[in-house]
Amino acid sequence: MRERAGGLYFGWWIVAAAFGIQLLQNGLMSQSYGAYVSVLRADFGWSATALGLGFALQPVQNGLLGPLQGWMIERWGPRKVMRFGMVVFGGSFILFSQVNSLLTFYVIFVMMALGASLAGFMTITSTLVQWFERRRASAMSISQTGQSLGGALVPVVAWSLVTFGWRETAVASGLIILAVGLPLTQLIRSTPEEYGLLPDGATRDTVRPESGAAQAAGANSVEARVDFTPRQALHTRSFWFISLGHALALLVVSAVMVHLIVHLEEGMHFSLAGASLVVTAMTLVTAIGQLAGGFLGDRFDKRMIAALAMFGHSVGLLALAWGNSLAWVIFFVLAHGMAWGMRGPLMQAMRADYFGRRHFATIMGYSSMVIMWGMITGPIVAGVMADRFGDYRYGFTILALLAGLGSIFFVFATKPPPPVSHAPSH
Numbered sequence: 001m002r003e004r005a006g007g008l009y010f011g012w013w014i015v016a017a018a019f020g021i022q023l024l025q026n027g028l029m030s031q032s033y034g035a036y037v038s039v040l041r042a043d044f045g046w047s048a049t050a051l052g053l054g055f056a057l058q059p060v061q062n063g064l065l066g067p068l069q070g071w072m073i074e075r076w077g078p079r080k081v082m083r084f085g086m087v088v089f090g091g092s093f094i095l096f097s098q099v100n101s102l103l104t105f106y107v108i109f110v111m112m113a114l115g116a117s118l119a120g121f122m123t124i125t126s127t128l129v130q131w132f133e134r135r136r137a138s139a140m141s142i143s144q145t146g147q148s149l150g151g152a153l154v155p156v157v158a159w160s161l162v163t164f165g166w167r168e169t170a171v172a173s174g175l176i177i178l179a180v181g182l183p184l185t186q187l188i189r190s191t192p193e194e195y196g197l198l199p200d201g202a203t204r205d206t207v208r209p210e211s212g213a214a215q216a217a218g219a220n221s222v223e224a225r226v227d228f229t230p231r232q233a234l235h236t237r238s239f240w241f242i243s244l245g246h247a248l249a250l251l252v253v254s255a256v257m258v259h260l261i262v263h264l265e266e267g268m269h270f271s272l273a274g275a276s277l278v279v280t281a282m283t284l285v286t287a288i289g290q291l292a293g294g295f296l297g298d299r300f301d302k303r304m305i306a307a308l309a310m311f312g313h314s315v316g317l318l319a320l321a322w323g324n325s326l327a328w329v330i331f332f333v334l335a336h337g338m339a340w341g342m343r344g345p346l347m348q349a350m351r352a353d354y355f356g357r358r359h360f361a362t363i364m365g366y367s368s369m370v371i372m373w374g375m376i377t378g379p380i381v382a383g384v385m386a387d388r389f390g391d392y393r394y395g396f397t398i399l400a401l402l403a404g405l406g407s408i409f410f411v412f413a414t415k416p417p418p419p420v421s422h423a424p425s426h
Contacts (some may be wrong), residue, residue, distance in 0.1 A: 021145035034261035233366075306347070319335065
């Protein structure tokens with residue numbers, strides 16, 4: 001690999017690959033899960049709670065796998081982990097077409113989630129943390145825009161579900177993942193140091209700790225960076241506050257992923273196609289929020305931006321729960337979409353800023369064991385309350401209030417002091 005491909009720092013090619021991979025994963029699975037919920041309920045008669053539990057199995061698996069996945073990334077490198085994960089993800093999608101019971105649905109969905117996790121967000125984030133420092137929030141926001149723009153695939157998936165059937169759509173999705181996703185993993189590289197670079201494209205010949213250029217690359221130059229060990233990070237207040245705030249945000253995100261389309265169909269009388277367009281609009285707004293969050297996060301206090309975004313999650317979901325017109329749906333799309341977009345890239349950027357690059361994957365793995373409770377609880381609470389009361393209003397309200405309270409965790413998630421005994425990273 002050349003240090004610069006076509007005159008562009010190679011880290012940006014990794015960002016482009018990450019964008020494409022996350023677009024595939026979110027467009028074909030995460031964002032489209034609600035569309036599958038609609039047709040599976042019609043086909044098998046499964047309850048909202050049962051299908052919410054199915055989605056909740058994904059974060060359980062991610063959380064339990066997190067520390068091991070972090071170790072795998074540090075041991076074998078992100079490209080090998082992602083390549084294996086992509087094969088599992090695509091193959092499991094094809095197997096999904098053969099589901100004929102709730103048990104087989106759960107088993108195969110866990111396999112899909114395993115592949116998506118190994119090939120997806122955590123591995124991508126751990127890689128980008130190594131390649132960027134000054135532009136870290138921007139790089140993450142651009143790559144995560146792929147998650148949002150994946151929402152543009154939801155109407156296509158919904159059309160395919162109605163036109164061809166969910167089994168045929170699942171097979172096609174698996175083949176697309178293997179045909180497109182596997183080649184993209186070839187662009188992934190472990191660290192810039194392996195190629196004579198430092199993060200952001202600096203070189204050791206041009207960036208020295210005492211030089212002005214070093215300060216431009218960040219008073220946090222790589223040569224002077226302090227890296228926390230996982231044990232040291234776990235003993236800081238900030239690790240737990242960021243993790244808890246992140247988990248409370250995902251209460252809303254996960255509930256919306258699973259139940260938004262059904263709520264719009266059953267509670268507001270949207271068609272499947274119309275509800276899918278709402279998802280697309282929301283994810284396009286999220287993409288704008290991600291770009292804004294990356295720009296602002298490189299310039300202002302990330303934790304305060306995250307705290308404000310939590311209020312956006314809260315008021316947006318309340319509007320969705322109690323509004324009874326298209327105007328309230330539009331308000332939800334703007335408030336929740338911008339909040340999700342602006343907050344998302346900052347979660348990982350804050351962890352990297354606070355705890356360093358060297359052990360980021362393992363530290364993120366431990367954090368995922370906390371985060372998973374938000375992803376688990378959101379869909380289940382919303383589903384149980386919908387089955388109990390006949391609609392999603394009370395479930396969405398509870399989740400919205402908890403998300404609003406989560407802003408407190410980010411306000412107090414200040415940067416920890418360096419460990420008492422450490423050596424500079426090299």
